[in-house]
Amino acid sequence: ATPTALMVGTGRAAKMGVLIKDGQALEEINDVKTAVFDKTGTITVGKPTVTDIIGNQDQVLRVAASLEASSEHPLAKAVMNAAEEKQVEPQTVTDFAVVEGKGVQAVIDGQQAFVGNDKLLADYQISAGMKRRMATLQDEAKTVVLVGLAKQIISLIAIQDAPKPSSAQAIADLKARGLKTVMLTGDNERVANAIAKEVGIDQVIANVLPNEKAEHVKALEQNGKVAFVGDGINDAPALTTANVGIAMGSGTDIAIESGSIVLVQNDLRGVVKAIDISKKTFSRIK
Numbered sequence: 001a002t003p004t005a006l007m008v009g010t011g012r013a014a015k016m017g018v019l020i021k022d023g024q025a026l027e028e029i030n031d032v033k034t035a036v037f038d039k040t041g042t043i044t045v046g047k048p049t050v051t052d053i054i055g056n057q058d059q060v061l062r063v064a065a066s067l068e069a070s071s072e073h074p075l076a077k078a079v080m081n082a083a084e085e086k087q088v089e090p091q092t093v094t095d096f097a098v099v100e101g102k103g104v105q106a107v108i109d110g111q112q113a114f115v116g117n118d119k120l121l122a123d124y125q126i127s128a129g130m131k132r133r134m135a136t137l138q139d140e141a142k143t144v145v146l147v148g149l150a151k152q153i154i155s156l157i158a159i160q161d162a163p164k165p166s167s168a169q170a171i172a173d174l175k176a177r178g179l180k181t182v183m184l185t186g187d188n189e190r191v192a193n194a195i196a197k198e199v200g201i202d203q204v205i206a207n208v209l210p211n212e213k214a215e216h217v218k219a220l221e222q223n224g225k226v227a228f229v230g231d232g233i234n235d236a237p238a239l240t241t242a243n244v245g246i247a248m249g250s251g252t253d254i255a256i257e258s259g260s261i262v263l264v265q266n267d268l269r270g271v272v273k274a275i276d277i278s279k280k281t282f283s284r285i286k
């Protein structure tokens with residue numbers, strides 16, 4: 001494209017809330033074969049809320065909120081909101097630690113406590129009944145967080161984060177343009193599959209640890225150019241690795257810096273707009 005055509009294209013995109021930081025991204029997005037999406041905050045709204053608590057609500061929320069008070073994770077925010085709503089006061093903990101992609105741990109009242117997924121609580125016994133309830137909740141697209149205290153699992157907390165209303169349309173539009181759509185998430189595969197089904201995503205890669213996202217993007221590049229769309233700190237390496245990195249405007253600063261396209265309206269239909277503008281911009285000179 002001529003420099004003028006490129007300017008017109010990026011200008012038109014900007015008006016639609018699609019910020020294109022470099023012309024090469026606009027050129028490359030037209031050749032993308034696979035669109036890969038982070039789940040939380042990208043496909044979903046990113047405002048998870050607690051829907052179910054199995055066990056003694058006050059005790060569970062007291063332990064969970066005391067640990068999650070020091071976490072920045074969206075799931076932690078959901079737990080803190082639920083505790084506040086039920087007027088449960090978090091208490092001070094010691095030895096707090098984040099376990100990447102798994103959850104958090106700390107000592108509360110002299111007892112070791114955990115809040116996280118089944119990988120974090122691998123050493124704990126989960127009863128068959130609890131496993132069943134967990135699976136049922138996950139099939140309802142709810143992320144299940146386990147609360148462990150003094151070597152016992154005392155509760156399951158189910159947390160729901162709905163897809164953005166526009167996500168299904170965006171996925172359908174991308175598929176109509178011949179792209180394959182993939183979800184890449186640290187969440188459990190039952191939850192991931194349930195959300196994928198709701199929005200029409202073709203393939204799910206779940207249980208991905210934060211440092212593994214970029215490797216998956218590289219592997220998917222074997223089948224042609226890849227666009228990766230994400231919002232989190234842990235999405236930054238995948239955003240720079242992908243042929244085209246697309247960040248949500250609501251995302252963390254690191255994600256926004258790492259992307260070459262930013263979707264100001266946090267709406268995945270922006271990916272479709274970018275592709276359509278790319279097509280127009282780069283076909284004029286042909």
Ligand code: ADP
Pocket residue numbers: 039040068071073075076100101102103104115116117143144145184185186187188208209210232234
């Ligand atoms: P994603 O943002 O794709 O869900 P993460 O790596 O942030 O990926 O988290 C993966 C999983 O680890 C979560 O689905 C959850 O089960 C668990 N987890 C991470 N952080 C926390 C936390 N602060 N509290 C509870 N669970 C957590």
Ligand code: MG
Pocket residue numbers: 038039040041042230231232
């Ligand atoms: Mg995210």
